Amino acid sequence: MPPAYRNPVGTLLGVLFGCLMLLSVGQVHANPRYAAIVVDAESGDVLHAANADATRYPASLTKMMTLYLLFEALEDGGLTLDQPLPVSAYAASKPASKLYLKAGSTIPVEKAIEALVIKSANDVAVTVAEALGGSEEHFASMMTRKAHELGMSDTVFRNPHGLPDARQVTTARDMATLALRVMKDFPQHYHYFSRTRFHWNGKTITGHNRLLDDYPGADGLKTGFIRASGFNVATSAVRDDRRILTVVMGGFTAASRDAHTADLLDRGYLRLAMQQRGDWVAQADLFGDRMALPEPMPATQPTRQLASAEADPSWSQALAAREASSMLTEPDTEMGSADDPIRALLARNDATSSGGAWAVQVGAFSDADQARSLAARAAGHLASVLQDVRVAVAEAQDTPRLFRARLVDLQEGDARTACRSLRQQGMDCMVVAHN
Template identity: 40%
Template sequence: MLRVVFSAVVLTVGALFGAAPAVQAAPYAAIVIDARDGDVLHSRNADTRLHPASLTKMMTLYLAFEAVENGTLDLDQQIRISRNAASEPPSKLGLRAGQRISLRYLIRAAAIRSANDAATAIGEAVAGSETAFSQLMTETARSLNMNSTTFRNAHGLTASGHMSTARDMAQLSRHLFYDYPQYYNIFGRTSASAGIANVRNTNRRLLNNYRGADGIKTGYTRAAGYNLAASAERGQERVIAVIFGGRSSDWRYHRMVELLNMGFERAPARVATIRPQRAETGAIMASVRPMPRGTSEVTQLMAAASVVGNAIVPQAQAATTASAFAPSPTAMRLRSDSASLAALAERSVTGVAPMAAPRPEPRTGDWAVQLGAYRNPDYAESVLTNALASEVAALNSARRQVSETVVNGVNLHEAQFIGMSQEEATAVCSSLRAQNRICRLVEPSS
């Protein structure tokens, strides 16, 4: 009798002070698909909008890979860490504000360690700010047919409106594998150096124990529960499974094993591969990389913007494709082709397009800085206006210019300050980048 009473008291006290047995934090959802053609093999609550937690980082990394392939960022480019990124809560790499670290290490930390500070730093490097990157993430989600997903940050910590579904995350998993196979290997590493620390994979239990497993990403928050997107290959078959709302890491692991086994049992031995497709959304990601001296006008224009969806910028060629994350430097270069550059036309800030005319150029000897290229001319103008608030003195005497260019049939509007010396332009870009703003140098035309 005393033992029963004592047990009841322990349970009551435990419930009050958080020592009670773990309960499921969110509704359970799962999906299993054949990665080769996207066919659904199992589904439960797959379209319920839930908290994705660190599965979010799959989109962050997708956009990082895209930036590297488009040449807007290099794997060995040194990224300056902002206070915003450094202040992210754990899990984190331990980055400090003002520190510089290569993009390669940030990618490893985000993919393997699930580091929140690294994910935010990647987002700021790609889009200039966390807010802009979140918008880019959501727009990219639409282009990948992830129609139930909205992003509010790069790391996946709980935020109002930051939601996704098991089906959407399975779709993103397919795109990571098919769109960037040269980088997909990062998800299968059980450990790696992230520059300032060695990181161990949060998904290593599955990677070490399930035959054929090679990724992809774990996630956990109190609101989300224990999430996991996983992929495994056996012979000619590849299966992707996603879990939302797991009760514990151990429960998540065993349930994922069951789902992957189910997938291999139900997947046909042979099926035609149907690659996932992207749709044009009109989102623009501007270059943050300054162009070196002697870079052709065509290459500069192509590097100025890449369209999310059907990319207008040809994919860059990696110096080595066997392991994109090998320690040796990887040189990324854009393929420029003058035949792909359409006639240039001047366009006023108001958006009224006059008859085709030569594109205005800086005067001989003048340097310019470009703050991106955008579909909307009014937005391009607002970028210039906002830059004046940066208190970079040289911008006050420079001339503002929004000019239209057409690349592969896509109208883009370049936001530039022109009429500076080389020293002024270099100092301007240095100051703007220090504020996490997009900027690249444009050399005189002659």
């Protein structure tokens, strides 16, 4: 039975509490490997992006492209699900994670699919590459060509598995594009990505993707890890018939990566719910201020100091222990200081006014102080346009712990003039009737 419905506010508060505890014991460290993107799968709208176009290592997210080409071969009739694929000595020599296939043996196509999705088996990835491309090198060229056909212009593949190669690079946006195309182009095969175990040679093989069990509605796709990339994951989830896709790259640990992914999904569904009600949220309000992972430094050139992918548990646990102290978040820098001159406007929040029944909404936040800060900044921008602008922050009755930031008691014409002025100064807004 799936876990109970996740409360977005409770999740956020838990993340914030954990971050505060960590901040109290060490210096904040930025994470140069971090990138993320959140996409509404139905519309293709990007709900959130952080470093989404920065160069990153895909690690075993690579295998989504290996599977894409394998699914193409199945649909073209070049392969069948029960067709045996021969295992070469080169494929058998690949390091873990692997099925430990023997040179000269075979593996059926369907078992190869399961092994790639669930076990992230590198020996199986090469077996597929040799079956479809003749060699790993030629198959990697096929992968890159297909990536560019799909619009993944910033991606280059050099192997079918994601093991370390400094020339194999991608972006979070490109990985999201690939995940969406896998789902849309091969819906008949997408069910493989929801599986968490399969049987091979009398054994039950379990997978790495804990989100499939831990996040309600999650039904795929793929995890990945090498030391240079950090912990990556592409995740798709469905709630109330709406599908959201997330890609998170650069987690310090698998656990922190998964927690951050769950948080992004929660925030994405909150945004969609507000949009469906005709409400409105500024682009960064629900995502950008407090993240479960550190705020990133500017993207750096990928290092050639690479380590093995999907490493054995003892190695990855050692890495996690060494890096766990860096799993911190940057403090909020948007709140302003005590002597901020526009803070005087906040004292007027409960003042009465004989103005109009219209308002300018500049955002909606999960934190009331953030809502007040943005509303006060907006009022400051309008000082030369409107006199005595009143700031109001109210909790939405239909969405607890969601605070709307508004400038209120305006005549309709003044409200529209004010919103135009704010947009000219680069601030999003909308005109609403205000009770």
